[in-house]
Amino acid sequence: MSVVKVYKRGLKGGVCSLFSLFVFCLSSFYSLNVSAESIESGSSFTARLINIEAPxxxxxxxxxxxxxNSEKAQRFELKSEIPEGWRVVFKAMGSQLTSIKLEPGKSESISVEIKPAHAAEPDRYNIPIIAVSDEESLSLELEAVVEGSFDLELTTPSGKLSGEITEGEKAEIHLKVRNTGSLPLNEISLSSKTPRNWDITFSPSEIKQLDPGKTADVIATLTVPDKTLAGDYVSTFTAKNASSSSAVTYRMTVRTSMLSGGVGILVILLAIGFVYQLVRKFGRR
Incomplete structure (x- = not known):
């Protein structure tokens, strides 16, 4: 076989190989384009932020x-899988909804509001959100990182926020400070706002530490000045620290003392007697 024939055969084989490579690349490129178009033609469900951390x-x-992104209108039903005691709300255009209809090629911004259960432990929670239509099922996984919370409550053992007292005397008001959060509360101080010249002391006046779910007893000793007019008076008690606070309004009914009442009655009787004597004296003339 001559060198020329070998060269021609090699050249012919090379051309065939190049042609085959070209066809393969073209088919691969076409398949990639078709795949990209099919991906782009599918509808989507996305979020700007999928991870939020809050108390x-x-x-x-x-x-x-x-x-x-489909070629026809679709109605998507909005669903979620949340832990027990949690609550989720979907909103669009300022209204709460459970489903939404979208025309072909259209999109809508949807606000997803998730409220953890009050007793949810500090942790990282995955919240699947699903938009389902007759044609498609779109899923989106959100993440809620729950932090511990600071919260306290000031009340009385019975819940009653009123009492009675005689002017010039003292009254003990029993209070309860409760840690209703999930983190310890430190250095809780007690304070009050009372009518003018009234005096109040707290025992203890400060709680060094109160663990979650625990309560502390506090006694407020209220002193009402002498000659305080009878009637209803309002005082405000407050428990607070750097992270949380709670206040209650307490109504105290002040009564006049027996001595003051007796003196008042005596003064009235003397005044009546004086007037009677004047009438008798000047009425004869």
Missing amino acids: VNEVFRYQTTLQN
Whole structure:
């Protein structure tokens, strides 16, 4: 076989190989384009932020976008899988909803509001959100990082916030300070706002530490000045620290003492007697 024939055969084989490579690349490129178009043609459910960290007593708010990339209108039903005691609300255009209809190629911003259960432990929670239509099922996984909370409550053992006292005397008011949060509370101080010249002391006046779910007893000793007019008076008691506070309004009814009442009655009787004597004396003339 001559060198020329070998060269021609090699050249012919090379051309065939190049042609085959070109066809393969073209088909691969076409398949990639078709795949990309099919991906782009599917609807989508996305969120600007999927991870939010907040205290347990806050509402976790996520801004999402639901896009209908199909060729026909679709009604998407909005669902979620949340832990027991939690609550989720979907809102669009300022209204609460459970489903939404989107025309082809249209999108809508949907606010997802998640409220953890009051007793939710500090932790990281995954919250699946689903938008389902007759044609598609779109899922979005949100993440809520629950922090501990500071919260306290000031009340009385019975819940009663009123009492009676005689002017010039003292009264003991029993209070309870309760840690209703999930983190310890330190250095809780007691204070009050009372009518003018009234005196009040707290025992203890400060609580060094109160663990979650625990209560502390406090006695407020209230002193009402002498000659205080009978009637209803309002005082405000406050328990607070650097992280939380709670206040209650306490109504105290002041009564006049027996001595003051007797003196008053005596003065009235003397006045009546004096007037009677004047009438008798000048009435004869």
